[in-house]
Amino acid sequence: MSAWRRLHVKVRRAHGLFTSRRVTEQYTWMYGPSTLGQNLSTGKPLRNDFFKELEAQLAAMRKKAADALPGSSWSPFDINPNLPPERADIVIIGGGVMGWSIAYWLKQKERVREGVKVIVVERDLTYSQASTVLSAGGIRQQFSLPENIHLSLASADFMRNINEHLGVLNEDPVDLQFNQSGYLFLASEEVAHIMEENYSTQRQVGAKVTLLSPTQLKEKFPWINTDGVALASYGLENEGWFDPWSLLNAFRRKAMSMGVIQCCGEVTDFKYTVQMPKGLEYQMVECAIVVNAAGAFSGKLAEMLGISSNPKDTIAGTPVPVEPRKRYIYVVHCPDGPGLDTPFLIDYSGMYFRREGLGGNYITGASPKEADEPDTSNLEVDHQFFEDSVWPRLAYRVPAFEKLKVTSAWAGFYDYNTFDQNGIIGDHPVINNMYFATGFSGHGLQQSPAAGRAVAELILDGNFKTLDMRGLGFRRIMAQEPILERNIL
Amino acid sequence: MLLSWRGQLRRKGIMRKNAYYDFTQRLYGSDIAAAFYILSLKGGFRFVGQSDWFRADQRGKFNWDFLNHKDTPLEEVDMSYTVINYRGLDNLEGQQSLRTLALRGCPEVDDWFLARLHVFEDSLEELDISHCPRITTGGLAALRNLKGLRRLDLSSLPGISSPGLVVILLEEMLPQCQIIATGYDYSIKQHGGEEEVQR
Numbered sequence: 189m190s191a192w193r194r195l196h197v198k199v200r201r202a203h204g205l206f207t208s209r210r211v212t213e214q215y216t217w218m219y220g221p222s223t224l225g226q227n228l229s230t231g232k233p234l235r236n237d238f239f240k241e242l243e244a245q246l247a248a249m250r251k252k253a254a255d256a257l258p259g260s261s262w263s264p265f266d267i268n269p270n271l272p273p274e275r276a277d278i279v280i281i282g283g284g285v286m287g288w289s290i291a292y293w294l295k296q297k298e299r300v301r302e303g304v305k306v307i308v309v310e311r312d313l314t315y316s317q318a319s320t321v322l323s324a325g326g327i328r329q330q331f332s333l334p335e336n337i338h339l340s341l342a343s344a345d346f347m348r349n350i351n352e353h354l355g356v357l358n359e360d361p362v363d364l365q366f367n368q369s370g371y372l373f374l375a376s377e378e379v380a381h382i383m384e385e386n387y388s389t390q391r392q393v394g395a396k397v398t399l400l401s402p403t404q405l406k407e408k409f410p411w412i413n414t415d416g417v418a419l420a421s422y423g424l425e426n427e428g429w430f431d432p433w434s435l436l437n438a439f440r441r442k443a444m445s446m447g448v449i450q451c452c453g454e455v456t457d458f459k460y461t462v463q464m465p466k467g468l469e470y471q472m473v474e475c476a477i478v479v480n481a482a483g484a485f486s487g488k489l490a491e492m493l494g495i496s497s498n499p500k501d502t503i504a505g506t507p508v509p510v511e512p513r514k515r516y517i518y519v520v521h522c523p524d525g526p527g528l529d530t531p532f533l534i535d536y537s538g539m540y541f542r543r544e545g546l547g548g549n550y551i552t553g554a555s556p557k558e559a560d561e562p563d564t565s566n567l568e569v570d571h572q573f574f575e576d577s578v579w580p581r582l583a584y585r586v587p588a589f590e591k592l593k594v595t596s597a598w599a600g601f602y603d604y605n606t607f608d609q610n611g612i613i614g615d616h617p618v619i620n621n622m623y624f625a626t627g628f629s630g631h632g633l634q635q636s637p638a639a640g641r642a643v644a645e646l647i648l649d650g651n652f653k654t655l656d657m658r659g660l661g662f663r664r665i666m667a668q669e670p671i672l673e674r675n676i677l
Numbered sequence: 678m679l680l681s682w683r684g685q686l687r688r689k690g691i692m693r694k695n696a697y698y699d700f701t702q703r704l705y706g707s708d709i710a711a712a713f714y715i716l717s718l719k720g721g722f723r724f725v726g727q728s729d730w731f732r733a734d735q736r737g738k739f740n741w742d743f744l745n746h747k748d749t750p751l752e753e754v755d756m757s758y759t760v761i762n763y764r765g766l767d768n769l770e771g772q773q774s775l776r777t778l779a780l781r782g783c784p785e786v787d788d789w790f791l792a793r794l795h796v797f798e799d800s801l802e803e804l805d806i807s808h809c810p811r812i813t814t815g816g817l818a819a820l821r822n823l824k825g826l827r828r829l830d831l832s833s834l835p836g837i838s839s840p841g842l843v844v845i846l847l848e849e850m851l852p853q854c855q856i857i858a859t860g861y862d863y864s865i866k867q868h869g870g871e872e873e874v875q876r
Contacts, residue, residue: 348763348789352688357681368792368819396795424795424822428815528846529821546814546842 271471272451272464276307278647279473281455281489282481283310284320285432285633286625288439289640290479292354295446297648302447304648307473309464311454317567319483320436320633322600324517324551326429326532326542327634328371329395330421332386332674333610336631337393338655342638344426347435354442362438364430369543370423372409372531374585379536380418382674387421396425411526412533413587422531429532429542432633458493477647479623484512484601486626493619504618506666510627513604514562517553518574522592525550539581549595554578562599569597602630608670611635613642614661623647624662691785694718695765707771708750712743714768720756724749725774750774757781757805763790770796777801781830782808788816795822807832807860814843818850826854833860 255262278294280287291308298304315321327347329340346353351361375383383399390397400422402414408422444450453464453471463472482489490508498505530543530550541552554577556562562570574594583590605612605627612627625643628635638655645653652658664671694717702710712731715722716739721732724746730753733739751772762785769775775797780786786809794801801823806812813836820826829851837843840861847856 355684357684363813365813365815366788367815368788369815369821425792426789428818527849528818528843529850546839546846 270452271469272307272309272453272473273305273449274472274474275305276449276473276475277305278307278477278479279455279475280306280308280479280481282483282486282626283308283313283440283450284315284318284481284483285436285439285636286320286483286628286639287479287481288436288443289636290481290625290643291448291640292439292443292446293640293644294647295443295448296353297644306443306448307451307475308443308448309451309453309455311452313452315436317601319601319603321433322517322598323432323633324429324540324542324553325432325633326371326427328423328427328532329390329393330371330373330386330397330423330427331631332382332389333659333671334389334393335655335657335659336610336635336673337390337395339611339635339638339642339657340631341394341426342641342655343635346637347430348426350438354438356441356445359441362434364434364438366430367428367543368425369429369529370425370427370531372423372533373421374417374533374535375419375421376416376536377418383419383421386674396423398422398424409526409529409531411586411588413585415584417536427532435633435636455489456492477621477623479625479643479647480508481625483603483626483632484510486510486603486624493622503666508612508624508626509607509665510603510605510612512564512601514564514567514599515553515555515602515630516562516569516573516597516599517551518569518578518594519544519549519551519596520589520592521547521549521595522589523548524588524591526586526588533585535581535585537581539578539585541582541586550589550592552578552582554581564601567599567601569599571597603627603632604629607665608672610671610673611639611660612662612665613639613657614646614663617662617666691760691762692764694760695762697764697767702768705744706748708748709744711751711769711772714765715751715754715756716743718756718759718761718765720754720759720761722751722755723753725752730755753777753779755779756783759783760785761790762786763793766790766793766796772797774800777803779803779805780809781805784810787811788813788819791816792819794820798822799825801825803828805830807834810835812836814838817843817847820847821850823851826851829854829856831856831858 254260280291287308287310291306294304294306312318327340327344329337329344331337331340347364347366350364354362373383387397387399398421400408400420402417402420405412405417405420406414440450451464455464457463458478463470480486480489487508487510525548526543528543528546532540532542534540538555539552540554541550543549544551556573556577562573571594574597603626609629610627611632612624614624616622616624623643623646625639642652642655642657645651659671698710698714701713705713712722716731716733717737719733719737721730723730726749727746731740731743752774753776754769757779758781761780761783778794778797778801786806788811791806791812794804802825804820804823804826807830812834817831817837820829829847831844831847834840840858841863844856844858848854
């Protein structure tokens with residue numbers, strides 16, 4: 189009997205070399221509290237680790253072989269792994285929603301796997317001063333320029349199918365928290381005819397907008413004071429607001445999963461290549477194409493190209509007319525305010541507000557006049573501006589807002605195009621490997637998916653394929669022909 | 678890669694089912710095309726003036742008698758548990774006398790779909806969007822245009838975070854509408870206070 193048992197034991201031990209340790213537990217259970225199942229497991233862990241280490245070592249060998257071949261960026265002196273690689277195909281300066289949108293579309297459109305090596309350079313990874321995350325997050329199609337309407341419509345289509353475009357396997361689906369509440373523009377007597385013309389342009393291009401008379405407006409939104417309003421334009425579909433940080437992160441996550449390299453650094457020089465410091469270290473990056481998506485700071489970046497050293501009247505001397513302009517947003521709480529159907533209301537006096545969440549909070553602000561543009565050296569909020577310019581207009585338009593409390597406020601920069609307040613999408617006339625996607629003056633976020641696609645088409649296909657954005661190119665700045673948007677915010 | 682292909686194939690299948698029935702529309706008119714679309718997706722409908730419903734059974738077979746009623750608009754549409762999505766509404770857009778729309782348990786109905794329902798703003802009286810997983814509060818704000826709505830069913834929507842508050846706000850937004858919202862846990866959580874202290 190015991191001989192048979194010992195035989196059984198030997199067979200078990202042999203199996204134990206190749207199977208998991210669970211055999212010993214089974215073993216002890218079967219043979220009860222006997223002493224047989226105690227120390228037969230000493231040999232097994234060593235064997236298991238050998239196979240695991242083998243896998244790791246083979247992977248390391250493969251990596252070494254790949255690095256040794258030409259085309260990899262391995263160098264024996266690996267001083268700082270956080271520096272950008274020495275060579276890249278396309279460098280995108282600016283890691284806001286526009287920059288990451290361009291990076292995503294470039295990777296989406298490349299026809300060969302790892303065909304273009306894209307780097308996105310962002311100076312501040314906390315995004316403390318970036319316009320993207322400080323924006324109110326609205327999207328509308330109520331523009332007067334057909335190009336702008338096309339860009340917004342295409343971006344809304346993109347956001348509708350965002351999980352198809354930006355969904356990454358094994359990660360959570362993208363949730364933009366899109367509120368489909370529409371925009372409501374109010375026009376006084378003087379500008380009502382402009383609103384009607386804009387309405388017909390918008391309808392022609394395909395935006396779903398409707399015009400409301402003051403009586404219809406009062407019926408639909410009883411909390412509005414319709415004094416002074418001659419006409420209102422209301423978006424029915426594809427308009428509302430969303431969370432800009434989610435969009436930025438969605439673009440970033442998808443682009444990085446497709447192989448875009450993110451670098452933290454600041455571009456300081458353009459001597460034939462892009463040079464970036466990081467702290468005190470410099471890294472020259474040789475690249476073929478540079479995309480300026482630096483937002484509010486694009487003008488300053490373009491000056492580094494040495495444009496201002498050329499005479500003012502020449503083509504090479506035209507500066508990029510983008511500068512930062514500070515705008516304030518105030519969060520107010522009003523318990524008796526308008527309810528769930530509050531649209532993003534924009535008054536003809538320049539004041540705007542929208543609902544935020546379900547707790548009676550609203551976000552409001554106003555455009556200052558040209559003469560009193562606030563100082564742009566910092567992002568401090570001027571609360572006096574709210575008392576003087578925003579609250580009176582807000583209380584006039586919505587009487588319920590006479591009793592409210594400002595709970596919080598912040599300031600952000602518009603990448604203000606001083607020329608005509610519309611985006612600049614295209615290449616530079618003289619420096620033909622520099623592309624621009626900047627100057628959107630407050631509607632960059634809502635146009636970012638479509639504008640990113642336009643720039644990617646320009647770079648990879650040579651021409652605009654889906655939407656024709658030649659009207660928004662640099663040419664109009666050289667020729668001094670502004671295309672002004674009527675009724676801008 | 679195989680997983681992403683599987684996802685793409687599934688999406689393409691849904692898009693194909695929801696494509697615009699242009700050919701049918703040109704031959705038979707938009708009402709018959711809408712009816713054909715609904716039956717192909719295994720839904721059901723009722724014409725204006727008729728009292729019996731046309732439905733497709735589990736295997737997708739349906740009665741072709743609906744072809745006899747040319748140019749009769751649809752009054753009630755039941756697309757529960759089908760894969761109707763935003764693009765599918767292209768087929769139903771012309772229906773100006775649509776009074777009831779049932780979209781119970783549709784996995785592809787999301788906020789953008791609700792926003793597009795504004796095309797039925799004059800006629801729609803009953804809307805049932807219960808058990809649709811993709812609807813969130815932002816989409817419910819889009820229902821503001823449906824001024825004729827009398828009955829709205831919002832039961833068991835997993836995407837809404839504070840259902841009690843949302844129902845109250847919707848009742849304010851649509852004063853003549855009766856809102857049914859069952860299947861939510863409205864009880865005040867007892868552990869809420871303790872959690873706050875621990876944090």
